[in-house]
Amino acid sequence: MSIQGKAAIAGVYEHPLRWAPHKTQYQIMAESGRGALEDAGLTLKDVDGLFTSGVSGMGIVSLAEHLNLNPSYLDSNSIGGSSFVSHTGHAAAAIAAGYCNVALILYGSKWSSDRFAIGTGGAGGGDPSEQFENCYGPTTVGDYALTAQRHMHEFGTTSEQLAEIAVVTRRHASLNPLAKFRDPITVQDVLTSRLVSSPLHLLDCCMISDGGGAIVVTSAERARDLRKKPVQILSAAESCYHTSAGMRDLTDAAAKQSGPTALARASVAHKDIDMAMVYDSFTITVLVTLESLGFCKKGEGGSFIQNGRIGLGGELPINTDGGGLSSNHPGMRGIFLVIEATKQLRGECGERQVKDCQLAFCHGTGGTLGLRHSGASLVLGI
Amino acid sequence: MAEEKKYKKPLPRIDEENKPFWEACARHELYVQKCRSCGKLFYYARGFCPEDLSSDLEWVKCSGKGTVYTFTVTRQNQSAGFRDSLPYVMAYVELEEGVRMLTNIVGCKPDEVKIGMPVEVTFEDATPEISIPLFQPTAK
Numbered sequence: 316m317s318i319q320g321k322a323a324i325a326g327v328y329e330h331p332l333r334w335a336p337h338k339t340q341y342q343i344m345a346e347s348g349r350g351a352l353e354d355a356g357l358t359l360k361d362v363d364g365l366f367t368s369g370v371s372g373m374g375i376v377s378l379a380e381h382l383n384l385n386p387s388y389l390d391s392n393s394i395g396g397s398s399f400v401s402h403t404g405h406a407a408a409a410i411a412a413g414y415c416n417v418a419l420i421l422y423g424s425k426w427s428s429d430r431f432a433i434g435t436g437g438a439g440g441g442d443p444s445e446q447f448e449n450c451y452g453p454t455t456v457g458d459y460a461l462t463a464q465r466h467m468h469e470f471g472t473t474s475e476q477l478a479e480i481a482v483v484t485r486r487h488a489s490l491n492p493l494a495k496f497r498d499p500i501t502v503q504d505v506l507t508s509r510l511v512s513s514p515l516h517l518l519d520c521c522m523i524s525d526g527g528g529a530i531v532v533t534s535a536e537r538a539r540d541l542r543k544k545p546v547q548i549l550s551a552a553e554s555c556y557h558t559s560a561g562m563r564d565l566t567d568a569a570a571k572q573s574g575p576t577a578l579a580r581a582s583v584a585h586k587d588i589d590m591a592m593v594y595d596s597f598t599i600t601v602l603v604t605l606e607s608l609g610f611c612k613k614g615e616g617g618s619f620i621q622n623g624r625i626g627l628g629g630e631l632p633i634n635t636d637g638g639g640l641s642s643n644h645p646g647m648r649g650i651f652l653v654i655e656a657t658k659q660l661r662g663e664c665g666e667r668q669v670k671d672c673q674l675a676f677c678h679g680t681g682g683t684l685g686l687r688h689s690g691a692s693l694v695l696g697i
Numbered sequence: 698m699a700e701e702k703k704y705k706k707p708l709p710r711i712d713e714e715n716k717p718f719w720e721a722c723a724r725h726e727l728y729v730q731k732c733r734s735c736g737k738l739f740y741y742a743r744g745f746c747p748e749d750l751s752s753d754l755e756w757v758k759c760s761g762k763g764t765v766y767t768f769t770v771t772r773q774n775q776s777a778g779f780r781d782s783l784p785y786v787m788a789y790v791e792l793e794e795g796v797r798m799l800t801n802i803v804g805c806k807p808d809e810v811k812i813g814m815p816v817e818v819t820f821e822d823a824t825p826e827i828s829i830p831l832f833q834p835t836a837k
């Protein structure tokens with residue numbers, strides 16, 4: 316059974332705050348939910364499916380209690396930053412199966428004001444693999460850096476090419492009134508920012524912010540009668556990638572499995588895609604993801620991203636909101652990929668609007684490239 | 698009065714699956730596993746073969762030699778133990794036996810580390826029970 320034509324995004328909302336010490340995580344989620352339901356022209360009473368991640372183990376039950384909801388479908392699938400891209404696909408499947416009618420996907424985080432050291436704090440988990448890793452000082456930045464170094468060695472990718480991704484993303488952020496960092500930067504600025512874990516500089520890394528957002532998914536049929544132009548969920552696919560018992564190629568990403576699957580399920584080709592939201596935890600994440608998704612050949616990401624191709628007006632504009640590198644990154648950014656793609660497809664993006672945007676691709680990465688990560692891909696269309 | 702703990706980095710949690718690996722490290726020996734059923738060699742230690750779930754496994758003693766597959770010089774880590782050893786080199790080393798393992802490169806300056814560089818295992822005694830396998834440039 317395919318989800319194609321069965322479900323649509325009816326409402327989205329991106330919380331405007333990047334710093335929210337005066338709010339709670341649950342409050343950010345509730346405010347985001349209110350915004351997305353208003354956007355759709357629905358109320359809390361319509362919601363019978365609840366999706367979230369980044370809460371405690373049973374936090375989704377507490378979230379339902381906090382909102383005084385009694386959903387008949389619950390999903391707190393937690394696969395890192397890609398979780399909310401995954402939830403969007405799961406919600407479409409649940410709706411296609413008739414398990415719920417209106418799904419509310421919520422995210423809220425205060426990792427910035429809680430001073431959570433995402434990128435450079437130590438690991439300390441109890442998973443089997445971690446007993447062979449934590450003793451060596453992996454950090455989030457360091458894990459991605461392992462992939463960057465190998466990619467440079469094998470394919471001649473340069474720091475200048477990686478920097479170009481941060482520069483283009485910042486240019487997009489300058490057109491987004493909500494973006495945290497809006498002042499233009501140059502390749503030189505990236506290269507002269509301090510090395511955090513070689514070869515990644517500070518400006519190769521996403522920021523840490525507070526924030527949140529919400530998505531309302533309902534049946535394609537019901538979405539037609541709601542307030543906004545529905546955005547069709549054409550396909551979804553997921554994957555994970557890990558150390559493969561010591562045999563893995565570090566220059567590949569989970570996107571290599573989920574990307575082509577999502578395109579095939581939607582019966583569309585790379586050239587049909589008008590814009591893409593590509594998880595940008597780091598500049599290297601974007602480069603490796605574009606290669607793994609198949610927008611260019613493996614090893615050619617460095618030249619692909621040049622000459623304005625990934626900027627507004629280019630062949631494949633990406634991360635038009637400014638991404639995690641410049642707009643916001645509250646720890647798990649997947650929900651913003653779907654929100655921005657939805658707004659682009661509705662033509663609501665003002666100065667940063669991609670012309671004639673009809674098909675958008677979202678790819679979330681959760682975890683770390685150098686160790687293990689998940690991938691979630693979505694094709695959305697108008 | 699208890700002596701101040703010298704080793705501040707996280708230690709592996711020993712369990713039934715990884716115990717033989719860490720017991721060998723304590724003797725300053727590096728082992729990987731091989732499946733007798735399908736012949737696959739793998740790392741990290743498990744209680745079964747990740748290819749076919751067979752439990753018929755053997756331990757293969759490694760030469761301790763390998764090459765750097767990739768690395769990063771970490772300049773920022775706020776956690777205990779690592780804060781004091783910045784900058785340090787985290788790397789994947791490809792063992793002669795064919796598998797890659799995460800490790801640290803020691804015994805040279807961080808900026809001397811290159812991909813493809815020959816390295817050999819050395820052990821840091823973290824506690825009387827636990828020694829951590831690290832790699833250093835191969836002696837000429």
Ligand SMILES: [Zn+2]
Pocket residue numbers: 732733734735736737746747748749750751
């Ligand atoms: Zn086997």
